[in-house]
Amino acid sequence: MKAPNDFWHFDKDISGCGVFGVIDKKKKLIPGTMPIDAMATMHDRGNGLGGGFAAYGIYPEHADLYAFHLMCDDQAGLDRAEEIIKQYFDIKISEPIPTRKVQAIKESPLMWRFFLSPKEDRPKWQDVGEDDYVVNIVMHINNRVPGAFVFSSGKNMGAFKGVGFPEDIADFFRLDEYSGYMWTGHNRFPTNTPGWWGGAHPFTLLDWAIVHNGEISSYGINRRYLCQHDYECNMMTDTEVVAYLLDLLIRKHGLSHEMACKVFAPPFWDEIERMPKDEREAYEALRMVYGPAMLNGPFAILVTDSNGMMGLNDRVKLRPLVIGEKDDMVFMSSEESSIREVCRELDRVWAPKAGEPVIVKLED
Amino acid sequence: MAKKCTLDAQGVYYRQLNEQIREAVRDGAVEIELDNVRGQRYIGNSVEAPVHFTIHGVPGQDLGMFMRGATIRVEGNAQDGVGNTMDDGEIQINGMSGDVLGYAMRGGRILVKQDVGYRVGIHMKSYMEKQPVIVAGGKAGDFLGEYMAGGAIILLGMDSTMDKKAPITGRSLGTGMHGGIIYIRGDVPEYQLGPGLQLESINEEDEAFIRSHVADWAKAFGKSVDEVMEGKFKKVTPFSHRPYGNMYVGTN
Numbered sequence: 001m002k003a004p005n006d007f008w009h010f011d012k013d014i015s016g017c018g019v020f021g022v023i024d025k026k027k028k029l030i031p032g033t034m035p036i037d038a039m040a041t042m043h044d045r046g047n048g049l050g051g052g053f054a055a056y057g058i059y060p061e062h063a064d065l066y067a068f069h070l071m072c073d074d075q076a077g078l079d080r081a082e083e084i085i086k087q088y089f090d091i092k093i094s095e096p097i098p099t100r101k102v103q104a105i106k107e108s109p110l111m112w113r114f115f116l117s118p119k120e121d122r123p124k125w126q127d128v129g130e131d132d133y134v135v136n137i138v139m140h141i142n143n144r145v146p147g148a149f150v151f152s153s154g155k156n157m158g159a160f161k162g163v164g165f166p167e168d169i170a171d172f173f174r175l176d177e178y179s180g181y182m183w184t185g186h187n188r189f190p191t192n193t194p195g196w197w198g199g200a201h202p203f204t205l206l207d208w209a210i211v212h213n214g215e216i217s218s219y220g221i222n223r224r225y226l227c228q229h230d231y232e233c234n235m236m237t238d239t240e241v242v243a244y245l246l247d248l249l250i251r252k253h254g255l256s257h258e259m260a261c262k263v264f265a266p267p268f269w270d271e272i273e274r275m276p277k278d279e280r281e282a283y284e285a286l287r288m289v290y291g292p293a294m295l296n297g298p299f300a301i302l303v304t305d306s307n308g309m310m311g312l313n314d315r316v317k318l319r320p321l322v323i324g325e326k327d328d329m330v331f332m333s334s335e336e337s338s339i340r341e342v343c344r345e346l347d348r349v350w351a352p353k354a355g356e357p358v359i360v361k362l363e364d
Numbered sequence: 365m366a367k368k369c370t371l372d373a374q375g376v377y378y379r380q381l382n383e384q385i386r387e388a389v390r391d392g393a394v395e396i397e398l399d400n401v402r403g404q405r406y407i408g409n410s411v412e413a414p415v416h417f418t419i420h421g422v423p424g425q426d427l428g429m430f431m432r433g434a435t436i437r438v439e440g441n442a443q444d445g446v447g448n449t450m451d452d453g454e455i456q457i458n459g460m461s462g463d464v465l466g467y468a469m470r471g472g473r474i475l476v477k478q479d480v481g482y483r484v485g486i487h488m489k490s491y492m493e494k495q496p497v498i499v500a501g502g503k504a505g506d507f508l509g510e511y512m513a514g515g516a517i518i519l520l521g522m523d524s525t526m527d528k529k530a531p532i533t534g535r536s537l538g539t540g541m542h543g544g545i546i547y548i549r550g551d552v553p554e555y556q557l558g559p560g561l562q563l564e565s566i567n568e569e570d571e572a573f574i575r576s577h578v579a580d581w582a583k584a585f586g587k588s589v590d591e592v593m594e595g596k597f598k599k600v601t602p603f604s605h606r607p608y609g610n611m612y613v614g615t616n
Contacts, residue, residue: 316506317482335425337443351505351525353534
């Protein structure tokens, strides 16, 4: 292909993805308009091929039930998924995810949500914990049921995502009508993989949700490693591996959040060599045992679960991340301007060091 | 058009804001005040007139990119890409800045009250009277002055938002530099330096150079130049004009 003669007239905005997160440590509710306005400030970090939000504390009346959000090609896809869900869960509520018609979003999959409790008498996987039981069913639907994806499966939380700018996706899902104590948002600028509804961020599993700016160059090895542990990647986006790695490392293997971060973004070998003996041996062990779980490539990620929020950069900080603090609220964002948009006065603003996680836990 | 004008950036998209700025510059404004700036990109880009901007808020990416001769004062923090390939003029940031400040800078000066991010001053260059200078009052991230080819970076490590224990600079300091000079106030562990580089003591000429720029930095942010100069400075200079001349093709 040859560039046209007036190639310099191309009206292209240079971009990267954008992430934003806010948490209230005392669980005071934050209206959806806050993350929406913050993401809209970073409109130009994406290109309209993906936007999404994760919200915690939005279903308090069903807090003990698993909230499954599904996107389906058509009614037949939804029916096939429901058939599976019925075998493994008692369906307490089955309803469409409320949406409104939005000019910017021309077509969308069928959006449905179920509030579920696992069957007392399980037809399969009787010996595993409840979390694993749920994960197995999510994996089964996403990989074996044509035309249906479970894109959110936690309790008292939900992911909302699709193809569009984040503010349009929020409008579509009526997120201004929700309130939660913790939110993350994402504006996508797809680089290596298609911009489709399932490929938008956040990626979730149980109550894990992750939004990511950057690219996971180690996707291939991460994916194969996860496959050995029965996690199957099917969303065609590199970030998916991070959600499953968190579930594997923290929930199943019992690593702390800090240690999981040191698996994702380990110190360089020369840094490890300069450490005191105990520390050195711990890091050597982590790098040897979890080598295939290391994330290579540029990233700024925000990870949330029911305990709190965590921000992490790759170890040479190839993507921006800024932290803002105001009373009980902590903000994490690609750009300080988005934080100032929703909170003019901050107690503290700072940029975390490469590879050093910022972990904010909810107070109970 | 008055010589001084104020633009309210509240809710204004970056394209429209920059159009308004360009129109004001064309109409002969010499002082432009921008209020409620939050994330608008490219402010001051390619402005070639001696205009003075005052920005209230947080300007977006690539502030003052390709700027030639204007001056910008930010009353707040700045984001990434400040002074990208800037040619002449001055940017003052009364706060901290994000990553890649002064990338490929070829002239002019950037003064930052506090910290600067990662990859600051990479690919800076100089030629004859074009001698770019960056002065940062706080700490810096990794890759400070990477591939530097000219100009000067002065890092004070004094007014920082970071932990007291955090090092003044990060890894790969000056990696691949083949021109220019980096001055650092305080101690830097040798292992943070790029391959082949070493820390050297400064001489009288260096001290006079540092003092002249630090004096302006101190004046801009209400600091004491004497207090700064009480500290001990070290410098990093390239060990060769062509550090990797033999890397791919041996010539001897």
